[in-house]
Amino acid sequence: MGDTSVATQVATKWRKKRGSLIMALHEIQDVKGYVPWEDALEVAKTMNIPLARIYEVLTFYNFFKLEAPGRAVISVCTGTACYLKGNDKVLEEFKKELGINEGESTSDHSFHLQCVRCVGCCGLAPVCVVNGKTYGRVTISDVHNIIDEWRRKIEEEDKELAHG
Amino acid sequence: MVKLKIDNYDVEVTAGTSILEAARSVHIEIPTLCKHPDVDATAGCGICIVKVNGRIMRSCCTPVAEGMEVITSDAELVDVRRTVLKLILSNHPNACLTCIRSGHCELQDLANTFGIKDAPLPNLTKRWPIDDSTKALVLDSSKCILCGRCVEVCQNQQNVWALGYQNRGLATRISPANGINLADSPCIKCGQCSAHCPTGAIVEYDETQKVWDMLNDKDTYTVVQIAPAVRVAIGEEFGFDFGENLTGKTYAALRRMGFNRIFDTNFGADLTIIEEATEFVRRFTQEPETLPMFTSCCPAWVDMLEKYHHDMISHFSTCKSPQSMVGAMAKTYYADKMGLDAAKIKVVSVMPCTAKKWEIVRSEDMSSSGFQDVDVSITTRELARMIKQAGIDFRTLPEEEADNPLGEYSGAGTIFGATGGVMTAALRTAYYYITGQELGELNFSEIEGLEGVKEATVDIAGKKIKIAVAHGTGNIEKVLNTIRQAKENGEELPYHFVEVMACRGGCIAGGGQPRVMLPGQPKPRGITDDIRRKRAQGLFDEDLHAKNRLSHHNKSIQTLYEEYIGKPNGEKAHHLLHTHYTARERYKK
Numbered sequence: 001m002g003d004t005s006v007a008t009q010v011a012t013k014w015r016k017k018r019g020s021l022i023m024a025l026h027e028i029q030d031v032k033g034y035v036p037w038e039d040a041l042e043v044a045k046t047m048n049i050p051l052a053r054i055y056e057v058l059t060f061y062n063f064f065k066l067e068a069p070g071r072a073v074i075s076v077c078t079g080t081a082c083y084l085k086g087n088d089k090v091l092e093e094f095k096k097e098l099g100i101n102e103g104e105s106t107s108d109h110s111f112h113l114q115c116v117r118c119v120g121c122c123g124l125a126p127v128c129v130v131n132g133k134t135y136g137r138v139t140i141s142d143v144h145n146i147i148d149e150w151r152r153k154i155e156e157e158d159k160e161l162a163h164g
Numbered sequence: 165m166v167k168l169k170i171d172n173y174d175v176e177v178t179a180g181t182s183i184l185e186a187a188r189s190v191h192i193e194i195p196t197l198c199k200h201p202d203v204d205a206t207a208g209c210g211i212c213i214v215k216v217n218g219r220i221m222r223s224c225c226t227p228v229a230e231g232m233e234v235i236t237s238d239a240e241l242v243d244v245r246r247t248v249l250k251l252i253l254s255n256h257p258n259a260c261l262t263c264i265r266s267g268h269c270e271l272q273d274l275a276n277t278f279g280i281k282d283a284p285l286p287n288l289t290k291r292w293p294i295d296d297s298t299k300a301l302v303l304d305s306s307k308c309i310l311c312g313r314c315v316e317v318c319q320n321q322q323n324v325w326a327l328g329y330q331n332r333g334l335a336t337r338i339s340p341a342n343g344i345n346l347a348d349s350p351c352i353k354c355g356q357c358s359a360h361c362p363t364g365a366i367v368e369y370d371e372t373q374k375v376w377d378m379l380n381d382k383d384t385y386t387v388v389q390i391a392p393a394v395r396v397a398i399g400e401e402f403g404f405d406f407g408e409n410l411t412g413k414t415y416a417a418l419r420r421m422g423f424n425r426i427f428d429t430n431f432g433a434d435l436t437i438i439e440e441a442t443e444f445v446r447r448f449t450q451e452p453e454t455l456p457m458f459t460s461c462c463p464a465w466v467d468m469l470e471k472y473h474h475d476m477i478s479h480f481s482t483c484k485s486p487q488s489m490v491g492a493m494a495k496t497y498y499a500d501k502m503g504l505d506a507a508k509i510k511v512v513s514v515m516p517c518t519a520k521k522w523e524i525v526r527s528e529d530m531s532s533s534g535f536q537d538v539d540v541s542i543t544t545r546e547l548a549r550m551i552k553q554a555g556i557d558f559r560t561l562p563e564e565e566a567d568n569p570l571g572e573y574s575g576a577g578t579i580f581g582a583t584g585g586v587m588t589a590a591l592r593t594a595y596y597y598i599t600g601q602e603l604g605e606l607n608f609s610e611i612e613g614l615e616g617v618k619e620a621t622v623d624i625a626g627k628k629i630k631i632a633v634a635h636g637t638g639n640i641e642k643v644l645n646t647i648r649q650a651k652e653n654g655e656e657l658p659y660h661f662v663e664v665m666a667c668r669g670g671c672i673a674g675g676g677q678p679r680v681m682l683p684g685q686p687k688p689r690g691i692t693d694d695i696r697r698k699r700a701q702g703l704f705d706e707d708l709h710a711k712n713r714l715s716h717h718n719k720s721i722q723t724l725y726e727e728y729i730g731k732p733n734g735e736k737a738h739h740l741l742h743t744h745y746t747a748r749e750r751y752k753k
Contacts, residue, residue, distance in 0.1 A: 052328030
């Protein structure tokens, strides 16, 4: 079972305030990248909210993730400008290269692929964002390089972790 | 009061009444699939639309207003209702022929009423895995029309919160949190979801074939028992009025089906009273720290206690339920007496309840005879199905008697099936145990009826015994919190003895009871307070006219103690008639 101390802390902070379930769930996802089952159980216990209600909220909002996302989150913009400029084909290329559908993570949890509607820089369309880094005027041939760049970063992180 | 016109009839109703309810008062039935009198409107189905001053609105959730002019049916409204029905049917399996609810389904009924002859829209029904994990209820989300009644009942009426909405839009599904199985959720198997579901999405776990197999096996000695509440509801399946007591016909039907012995759970209820009243008197006079004592006949309440109220476990009566007591006695006392091999006896129980299916396997204590004490528990609905399959003309069947000795019962045993009944029966015997005299007035009117929590004080030999009766698990929290608070503050206990039944009205309105429509009954189908009252009346009437109204005067029970058990609450009683409770988590990890 995972460590639920974050959930305990967050839920304790919000328990007295009515209507603050969403805030608590947000904070857990901010720290963990998703809301694990054990954490939801802990929130239920601490905030005295039935788990069924918590999952009504968690599954209603697209924002909440119930499973650990990949470490590099690839957001492909499918807003009007990016879509017209060919990001649908870029998305297909990402799917093919990673072997996953949108909204899914690779089995090694390295990558998560998702669509977003406009990231606010239509002048650079078509746009992709990976963990906050923006790529403009993306073409199909860039896809492989972007994945490669982040695969190397993840490998370096792993090495540092192993030595540290 | 508010004055309005519905279909040109003048109507006067109290403010806050919905148009749907107001229409009923002038004999106009507005069709609906989601609004049920037990629960708040969810405005889920869109069938109950009416025209209010020309505008189309949902009548279930629109309160009346002064001077309103309402049209409940015209060509346009019928057309819209048809379209809504077709849309629902486009997301519903075409499986009526093999659906257990067929003939009792509100969607089927409306499709007929509105003459939906074909389904011109493409069928986009989502198939979900069928959840029969509880072996008490079956949840088939493919048949769910998202009316929300079960969620309202599970969350707000029962306060169990096993069910909720998952996802949204087209992906919406009603299920336990994160789509886990019911058996891994806090579900207490009360089956109130199934009592309110308009379609076949949540139904009983059908075990009729298991029973037929036992009946067809020549080497098996089959014993059957029927619960108090079954006798005043089974008739509805055969066109009898609500609450009509058909004990004799039910015995006769069971005998024709081939059961070797017909026993009665009411005998078990009398036995429960001997044990429970003895236990209460002991706690009251010698162990006041273990008060209040809670009744424990209701398996859904037992399940809830073990999952939700760990601090109250020591207050629970250790008595098994009447069903389990009859099972244990059939395979020990009766087997011994008749020289039967207990291994060859199969006990079938007919219950108004889906949780009883869980009770028979809930712990090792349920196998106290050395075998599983009750082998199969079927609901009233399943028994009706079997009687029909067997080709028995229930309506004209002559009445018969039960077999001895586990068939004799008192009026006190009969009223176990309605809220207030167990407490009444227990007090009659407890009074005798404490005073050595019989009660003058045998009924306690304060604890009868449908008020959620009923309280009374009973004077026994100068001692004031404070009692509470709660039904519908949503009402119990209040009682428990009052007790908790008094304990915390070191105050006098608010109650000494508390009866709890998980379903509103008690077992007569259990999750396994018939949900047929009789002529003249306002829609929707299923349980309503009017039906609850009639069924309860059926039981209280039998008690009122019974030759013996006291459990401790049941001759067969007296013989049972002399010949076999010895003393109430004694060693043998503890082994065969009592049980233990274990604190459990609400969610399996």
